[in-house]
Amino acid sequence: MKRGTPPAPQTRAGRPAVSRARRKEILVREEILGTNRKVAAELRKRFEARGVLAVNMISSPGAGKTALLEALADRVKDRFRMAVIEGDIETERDAERIRRKGVPARQITTGGACHLEAKMIGKVFPTIPGNVELLFIENVGNLVCPASFDLGESLRLVLLSSPEGDDKPKKYPEAFLSADVLVISKADLFPHLPFDAARAAREALDINPKLRVFVVSALTGQGLPEFVDFLAARLAALRHA
Amino acid sequence: MHELSLVANLFDVIERHVKEHKPKAVTRVRVQLGRMSGVVPELFETAFDTYKKGTPAENAALEIVVVPVKARCRSCRRIFRPTPDAFRCPHCDSDRWKLLEGTDIVLDKIEIEI
Numbered sequence: 045m046k047r048g049t050p051p052a053p054q055t056r057a058g059r060p061a062v063s064r065a066r067r068k069e070i071l072v073r074e075e076i077l078g079t080n081r082k083v084a085a086e087l088r089k090r091f092e093a094r095g096v097l098a099v100n101m102i103s104s105p106g107a108g109k110t111a112l113l114e115a116l117a118d119r120v121k122d123r124f125r126m127a128v129i130e131g132d133i134e135t136e137r138d139a140e141r142i143r144r145k146g147v148p149a150r151q152i153t154t155g156g157a158c159h160l161e162a163k164m165i166g167k168v169f170p171t172i173p174g175n176v177e178l179l180f181i182e183n184v185g186n187l188v189c190p191a192s193f194d195l196g197e198s199l200r201l202v203l204l205s206s207p208e209g210d211d212k213p214k215k216y217p218e219a220f221l222s223a224d225v226l227v228i229s230k231a232d233l234f235p236h237l238p239f240d241a242a243r244a245a246r247e248a249l250d251i252n253p254k255l256r257v258f259v260v261s262a263l264t265g266q267g268l269p270e271f272v273d274f275l276a277a278r279l280a281a282l283r284h285a
Numbered sequence: 286m287h288e289l290s291l292v293a294n295l296f297d298v299i300e301r302h303v304k305e306h307k308p309k310a311v312t313r314v315r316v317q318l319g320r321m322s323g324v325v326p327e328l329f330e331t332a333f334d335t336y337k338k339g340t341p342a343e344n345a346a347l348e349i350v351v352v353p354v355k356a357r358c359r360s361c362r363r364i365f366r367p368t369p370d371a372f373r374c375p376h377c378d379s380d381r382w383k384l385l386e387g388t389d390i391v392l393d394k395i396e397i398e399i
Binding site: 065066067068069070071072073074075076077078079080157158159161188189191192193214217218221222249250251253 | 287297321395
């Protein structure tokens with residue numbers, strides 16, 4: 045609603061007086077997500093100081109983030125101490141799935157928000173066991189919004205499952221642009237789908253040539269040893285930095 | 286639909302400048318949205334109109350400037366505009382480049398009434 049203009053006071057000469065209200069422009073030039081970025085930068089320092097490799101997992105709902113974590117838990121548990129922060133709009137279900145694997149998990153329910161923000165991670169991080177080496181942050185299932193929010197992670201992982209189609213990277217470039225790793229999941233379904241893993245990888249690499257690509261199946265274990273070795277190498281690099 | 290939380294962050298920044306300058310009102314807000322910031326301008330506008338009620342920017346006009354994606358080729362050093370379909374340098378076909386702009390969300394300036 046526009047504010048009505050009050051009748052202009054008359055000067056002695058009969059002309060309207062110049063309104064005392066003055067307008068002034070203020071040059072701000074600030075990134076709107078500057079606060080999140082600052083909190084994320086502090087978190088990154090905390091993670092690194094504790095020797096924790098934090099991995100932010102981004103994908104559409106149902107791409108298999110939790111299934112991948114369950115499969116990793118079986119392979120990683122004896123090698124590294126891992127923990128999971130689960131982000132969902134509602135329910136404690138994903139955290140329960142992870143706990144059943146004997147891995148500590150904290151659930152963040154966003155109550156409607158489509159992504160996690162750094163301050164949410166900062167709040168639960170103190171409740172993560174102090175000896176954890178690998179911290180997975182499973183973002184809210186959404187291939188768009190989480191890409192804008194740095195969580196202080198050392199590694200950003202985007203998951204693309206075969207049923208979603210091999211044309212997704214160029215349709216959702218932001219997520220692939222900001223990621224370090226692409227995991228193509230549900231490889232066990234390749235024989236049943238018109239999904240071309242090479243095309244999906246090529247599309248993603250076109251956008252972001254620095255991506256490391258892994259093709260995995262949480263169900264059969266395909267590709268998991270290579271992926272675990274990669275995580276181990278990154279963790280070692282972080283600890284010797 | 287994260288536009289509402291982006292707008293909430295935007296108002297945190299506006300609020301800080303309001304505290305500093307103590308204006309009667311904020312009359313205009315100019316925001317730059319990167320073409321690849323993941324923000325839909327129409328949704329941002331709707332979120333802005335919802336959020337501004339009861340704030341000093343209640344009657345503020347929102348101006349959105351969409352900033353195209355710009356990159357510098359690491360091979361030939363020239364600047365080009367990548368698109369999702371052509372993420373290569375059009376001059377030398379290199380796929381090694383550095384993004385210069387087009388992914389940020391920036392509060393450029395505000396106009397206040399004092």
